[in-house]
Amino acid sequence: MTTPLDTSPDTDLDALVRRMDPDRWLASRFIADPNARADVVALYAFNYELARVAGGVSNALMGEIRLTWWREAMEEVAARRPPRKHPTVEAVAAAGYPSSALAEMAEARMADLDGAPFATEAQVLAYIDATAGAVMMLATWRLDPEADLHAVKSAARAYGLAGLWRLKLAGVDRLPLDWTQADVRRRVREALAKARDELKALSVAAFPAAALAALAAAQTGTRALGELEARARLTWAVATGRV
Template sequence: CMAKMRILLVFAACLSSGKGLGLRTHLNRQRTVLVSPRFAPQQPSSLSTSSSTSTSAGSQLLTKEQGKDALKYCENLVRRHENEQFLCAMLAPEGTYAVLITLRAFNIETASVRESTTNQTTGQIRLQWWRDALDRLYAGDETQDLLKQPVVAMLHILLRRYRLPKELFLDVISARERDLETTEAPQSITQLIDYSEKTQGSLLDLALHTLIVHDHDYTAAFEAARHCGRCIGLSTLLRATPFVAYRGLTYLPNDLLMDVGENVGTLLQALQDKKLTPPLKAVIHEVAKTALNELESASSLLKKCPRDVNKIMLPVLPHKHYLQTLNEYDYEICHPKVIEPSGFAPLSLRLHLRWAAWRGL
């Protein structure tokens, strides 16, 4: 009853705001922030001053239409592969929609390397291409052969406005490279946490850098981003577990499996048969509990942060619901209700996200 009342209140708030549930007006306004014609704000100090040289060598800044096309590509990519993230970006703080969409598109491009390549060498070449692209962007390279890749074009636009630490992008790529180099299960849950922080945590950290205002203390916000990133990463790996099992892979750590007297072989067979034993459920429970502990730590920190910071952290909400659903179904990770994309119907997810954006996580 209380849940229904909460949804009705959010629905009323949506209507009273004049925006309705489609968010179309808000979204169209957000889309135009970074893609104005020949956008050239003051260049961050993290970029090389050699950009004027590359421009004079025959390159030009992106036109308005090129910027729109690049953003549209990123939108379609995120909507197709991470629709929950797309819905979260629609409720982002004013001016950050394109930032979040671009960061998620970068994540998809690098995360998909392992699944879309047939051998490790090809995957390493593709990830090295992204390293080289970032090096060129941070060096001020604006040549058309680089910017014809839509995600790179959007990163180029972001880097001309925001001071985004290069090492955070490189952390994501390094984590993907380590993931590419092995088909074995992680050795420990600590390894899983580190991977989650280097990928999802780094992306949230980058998003937060677009909110930084001089003389404001964002210590709690960045700490919350690390905790949210760990939660999202661990939850994502759990959600992927039933699917990667058919390729002979698992993300459940070896140390937890050995603690309950199981091994990777029995785990993979149980996942393929969709018959988990109590010891295997205990392993899943331990990973889920760790993720929820990270979320709890983040929530306490976010209470000290401005509302815009909470909006940046909205992507953790569907993962919170997934972990709660997993608990509700006794850690049956292959249960149809558990492996649904988010456990939310599209309208329900939008309402929950709007409620969290207004009330906080």
């Protein structure tokens, strides 16, 4: 199958994630083991490739073709076929992530091609669980295969809600039409309160996967969070085990 992707994909995944997903890249700096860090960065690069599809196509059909390419690439890995010749595909395949879960992440991104706001809170949370939630759970699994992955669910929801708010400020509104900034902030606070209890069960090794939640409250404002402030918040979170 001919790839519908760029003919010269990025080969330096760490540089790609640093440029395009700085929050996750900063959090990955707290992963001590270099092999585990590289594998988590590969996952973040995979997530970026999926997330950018909707904004990089002129119509939904082209987006479906691209996301189908990624889903099928992961299904082939799950079937023990050689990975497609793409740096991100090869990296996540080598990392040993459950390929079926990666295929489901690609399928979940089909929702991005609609572009219309979600109608209910249940739809918002289902979308976050299948996207930001799946990323955080898989990163947690890579850092600690024995971890209870449900321990990061609320942390991922807090970060995912803040992410949808940032998208709204950028002109892409997926939140329900009747949600105000105050509504988003309240939901983020509630998710963080749950996360603080849930994350007590997470090992020190796995915590960097969930540390992103420490940025969520600050990211529901009207200004972007600077790198120094984000780094300080992440450092505090990892040092204390709290978000």
